[in-house]
Amino acid sequence: MTALAGRERGLIGARDVTAAVTGIGVVAPGGVGTEAWWASALRGRSAIGPVTRFDASGSPARLAGEIAGFTDEDHVSGRLLPQTDRVTRLALAAAAEALGMAELDPEGLPDYAVGVVTANAAGGFEFGQRELQALWSRGSRHVGAYQSFAWFYAANSGQISIRHGLRGPSGVVVSEQAGGLDAVAQARRHLRRGVQAVVTGGADSTLCPWGWTAHLAAGGMSTAHDPDRAYLPFDADANGHVVGEGGALFVVEDGDAARARGARVLGLVAxxxxxxxxxxxxxxxxxxxxxxxxxxxxxxxxxxxxxxxxxxxxxxxxxxxxxxxxxxxxxxxxxxxxxxxxxxxxxxxxxxxxxxxxxxxxxxxxxxxxxxxxxxxxxxxxxxxxxxxxxxxxxxxxxxxxxxxxxxxxxxxxxxxx
Amino acid sequence: MDRLELTELTALLRTCAGEGEGIDLNGDVLDTPFVDLGYDSLALLQVTGIVERDHDITLDEEALDEAETPRQYLDLVNQALSARAAA
CATH class of the missing domain: 3.40.47.10 (Thiolase/Chalcone synthase)
Structure with missing residues (x-):
């Protein structure tokens, strides 16, 4: 591909770039939306509480960080609801917020100018559990076609790409808790290869019986029942962690391109x-x-x-x-x-x-x-x-x-x- | 005789694959292409799986792939159901 053809497709060309963050979207325990979550975090308000998304009363670990007040229909179209796990809906909400904050309208950009690199460690666990239950209790004819991709780690990147028409280099990073950072590093690599912007970050949601079982088997979960004493990092009484759901996505953008379009830069990935x-x-x-x-x-x-x-x-x-x-x-x-x-x-x-x-x-x-x-x-x-x-x-x-x-x-x- | 009617098909589409904004599945959609109703091949695959299960029949998926409208889809399904009844 010639340099000119590359530019027409939205690729600026390999170069040393500053990776500027121009948009943030957060969907996490404590708040749906960046400012709501941040205000809650600054107040020091814990969002850890008893599990409500399923009956965990028989489990040794009964506390979780759940996202309250997330109405699926507010963030995901009726056509997408039957084919998305909760984590994909959370990721779609965070991506929309990040792109909105960045005031980046991909429709006005060349085809390959914007990519999507998200991290996800568990896939669509709740969706997968439902389909596996149908398979083993009612037979294969009760498993839906959407299971073919809705469980998959890359579903979040894919659905974000489809909804916003982001056809630049894309992918998924699977490295458990490190994934959110590893994805941003991969996004920066894409910027250096000439991509203008990447929607990146990470999200997970595993608050279903199957996900819980996996967490219990992996070990390290706190079995405390007092939400204020369950997850105490660096404390002398630390006794394990609590599992939560959610994540954050960013628009990470070539610094020169961001400045050229007058975008507000929230910080640099240095x-x-x-x-x-x-x-x-x-x-x-x-x-x-x-x-x-x-x-x-x-x-x-x-x-x-x-x-x-x-x-x-x-x-x-x-x-x-x-x-x-x-x-x-x-x-x-x-x-x-x-x-x-x-x-x-x-x-x-x-x-x-x-x-x-x-x-x-x-x-x-x-x-x-x-x-x-x-x-x-x-x-x-x-x-x-x-x-x-x-x-x-x-x-x-x-x-x-x-x-x-x-x-x-x-x-x-x-x-x-x- | 065992038949698949339009109301049943649209109900299945709605349940299996959701309903696009601004689309009235209760209207006269018999000859509206699936693509204009917002349904892709995967949505139809999902519906076909349930029709096969509920009517206990194996359908020719390649032939159904060619069906572009609810009328064409229903004709193919109902031909298969009639053929079975006659057999």
């Missing part, structure tokens, strides 16, 4: 890195390496980082390991650390994406949301954890960390727009 842990017992986890590589990619030093959004497992050993990585980089109590996911639960792919949204909004509003719940930071976790209430701070640069089950580590540096 550094990305991913690492993979060695086999258990074969070496040390590599979260620290991911953080170091992301800082190097952003061409900054730890002293430049104003706040860290931690992975915050809520497991004593994993919390200690993360605290050790943080103190190695920043020194004991060397930088404010927070984990707003304590208010939502862990959202799988959506978790790190929502953290990235929180980091960008923290840079915008110059305030760090608190880690609700945690009151007694463990002595072996010497980190300056923001607890209780939001903390105003001068913020230019944020580091977001994520660990995905199975050995995934990801780190992203975001910087305030100049």
């Amino acid at each position: 550094g990305c890195a991913a690492t993979f842990d060695p086999a258990p017992g074969a070496g040390r986890p590599r979260l620290l390496a991911a953080a170091e590589l992301a800082l190097a990619d952003a061409e900054i030093t730890p002293a430049d980082v104003d706040v860290v959004f931690a992975d915050a497992a809520g497991d004593r050993a994993a919390d200690r390991a993360e605290a050790e990585a943080l103190t190695t980089l920043f020194g004991p109590f060397g930088v404010p650390v927070t984990a707003p996911k304590a208010m939502t639960g862990r959202l799988l792919s959506g978790g790190s994406a929502v953290d990235l949204a929180a980091a960008l909004l923290a840079l915008r509003d110059q305030v760090i949301p608190p880690t609700a719940g945690t009151t007694d930071v463990a002595d072996d976790c010497p980190v300056d954890l923001v607890t209780g209430r939001a903390r105003p701070a001068r913020l230019r640069t944020a580091l977001v960390l994520a660990r995905g089950r199975g050995g995934f580590n990801a780190a992203t540096v975001v910087r305030a727009a100049d």
Whole structure:
């Protein structure tokens, strides 16, 4: 393809780009919509409560971060309802918000100018459960045709692409909790190859009996029944995590293209890195390496980082390991650390994406949301954890960390727009 | 005799594949192409699966793929149902 033909199709050509975030969409426990969720997070309001989406009374884990007040029909057309799982509906809502905030109308752009790269770890679990139940209780003739794709990890990217006519490079990233950050890194690669903008981020929803069973089998879930004491990252009483649903999507755009069209830039994706842990017992986890590589990619030093959004497992050993990585980089109590996911639960792919949204909004509003719940930071976790209430701070640069089950580590540096 | 009527087909379409905005399935849609009603081949595959199940018949899916309107679709299904009744 000649350069000219590439431009006609919307590809600017391979180049060094600044990756500018021009739109955010959040659908998460605590709020449907970026500002509603952010206001809830800044108030330190936990959205963790008893499971209501199915009967979990017989389960050892009975708390979840559920999204309240999401009316499917408000976000998804009647034609799409029979062929979408809940997670796809959540993702469609977040994508529409992000594109709206970015004021990016793909219809006015060339064919391949905008791509979609989302992260998803579980696929359409609830939809899949319904179809599998039909298969095993009533027979194969009761399984619907839409099961062919509605369960699939890539369904969210696909439906966003179809609805908004985004035909640029697209795909899906599957790396559990690290996925939201890994997707944004992949989006930035596309920008460097000449794509103008990418809708990216992550979302998951697994609050159904089958999903719950998978979470219980994977282990690490808190069995506490008090919502205020169930998920306590870095706390001496940490006893596991709570699972939630939702996520965040972004419009990440070639900085020059964003400026040229007069878009409001919410922040820059300045550094990305991913690492993979060695086999258990074969070496040390590599979260620290991911953080170091992301800082190097952003061409900054730890002293430049104003706040860290931690992975915050809520497991004593994993919390200690993360605290050790943080103190190695920043020194004991060397930088404010927070984990707003304590208010939502862990959202799988959506978790790190929502953290990235929180980091960008923290840079915008110059305030760090608190880690609700945690009151007694463990002595072996010497980190300056923001607890209780939001903390105003001068913020230019944020580091977001994520660990995905199975050995995934990801780190992203975001910087305030100049 | 076992037959598939338009009202049954539109009800199935609505249940299986939803209803597009601004489309009145209760109107005179017998000769309106499925594509204009907002239904793609997958929507029809879903409907065909249920017709086969509920009428306990195996339909010629390739022939049904050629049906562009509810009338053509119903004709093919009802021919198959008549053929079975006559057999």
